[in-house]
Amino acid sequence: MEKEFLEEPQDIEDIDLLEEVKTNNIVILANHLVKDYEIGEFIVRAVDDVSLRIKESDFVIIKGPSGAGKTTLLNLIGGLDSPNGGVIYSNGVKITNLQEESLATFRLINVGFIFQNYNLISTLTAEENVMFPMKLAGLNLKEQREKAVSLLKQVGLGERRxxxxxxxxxxxxxxxxxARALANDPEIILADEPTANLDKKTSLFIRDLFNDMKKDNKTIVIATHDDFLIELANRIISFEDGKIIKDE
Ligand SMILES: Nc1ncnc2c1ncn2[C@@H]1O[C@H](COP(=O)(O)OP(=O)(O)OP(=O)(O)O)[C@@H](O)[C@H]1O
Ligand SMILES: [Mg+2]
Known part of the structure; x- marks a missing residue:
């Protein structure tokens, strides 16, 4: 699928970056990313010249104070928002070049998003929420339903469809x-404070689901302060004022 999106490299920098992506199994490559928000006459630089490489099957935690730019960074690398400067290669595709329609298709197939406030569609049942991305991806109704049932069982909600x-x-x-994030079996999972509103027991259950994704060799990036999730990580990035201040 992703091959369709591969565009011809346009300059030396593109050729070098694409080469780096291929030779080092890099799933997410960000180079000199900048994101500014303009509010009236003020400009907030939420992401300030960030360069980052995330490899296949990495489990990365991004932590940092409120307003550091964690959500903005996740949205950029997942193609939910576009930067003012810099480039992003995600799963071999230079997503900073894509038009909105191709970008939406790219996200649908390659990225599973998990948000702090769940963002379920309120008028759809649990099962229909999980079926929705598969419907957009063109699966038939039977395939959508079977996969949704199996995913809901996997997250322990077979009885709540x-x-x-x-x-x-x-x-x-x-x-x-x-379950919805996993519907189209994406390579990349991005989660923004997924346990922030949950009690300890539920957080541990969610932690186990992330551990299953890790065993499945997904490439995972989570913005969180939750120690349970941090324990799963093989890399912790500390983010402050739009910059990486520690990467260990
Ligand atoms: N849509 C927006 N319009 C204007 N400014 C924004 C927007 N989104 C974020 N910002 C600003 O960008 C900066 C980074 O915000 P961001 O939400 O990425 O931080 P965060 O690290 O996720 O914080 P938190 O831990 O509170 O979720 C903040 O100063 C914020 O006010
Ligand atoms: Mg945030």
Missing amino acids: EHLPFQLSAGEQQRVAI
Whole structure:
């Protein structure tokens, strides 16, 4: 699938970066990323010249104070937002070059997003929420339903398929959101404080689901302060004022 998106390198820098991506199994490459937000006459530089390489099957935690730019960085590397400067290669594709429609298709197939507030569609049942990305990807109804049932079982919600989001607890909603993120079997999983609103027991359950994704060799990046999740990481990036201040 991703081959379709590979565009001809345009200059020496592109050729070098693409070569680096291929030879080092880099799933996410960010080079000199900059993101500014303009509010009236003020400009906030949320991401300030960040360069980063994340390899296949890496489990990366991004931590840092509120306002550091963690969410902005995740949104950029997942193609939910576009930078003011710099380039991003994600799963071999230079996503900073893509038009919105191709970018949406890229995200659908390659990236699973998990948000702090679950972001389920309130009028759809748990099962329909999980089916939705597969519908967009063109799977037929039977395939969508079978995969959704199996994913909901996997997250321990086989008995809650017909529930609407408001009929589910916070932890159950997040489990549905995780099943949805896995629907199209993406290579990359990005999660923004996925356990921030959950109690300890539920957080541990979510931790185990991330551990399963790790065993599945997904490339995982999570913005979090949760020690349970941090324990799973093979790399911890400390982010402050839009910059990486520590990478260990
Ligand atoms: N849509 C936006 N418009 C304007 N400014 C924004 C926008 N989103 C973020 N910012 C600003 O960019 C900076 C980084 O925000 P971001 O949400 O990425 O931080 P964060 O590290 O995720 O914080 P938190 O831990 O509170 O979630 C902040 O100063 C914020 O006010
Ligand atoms: Mg945030």
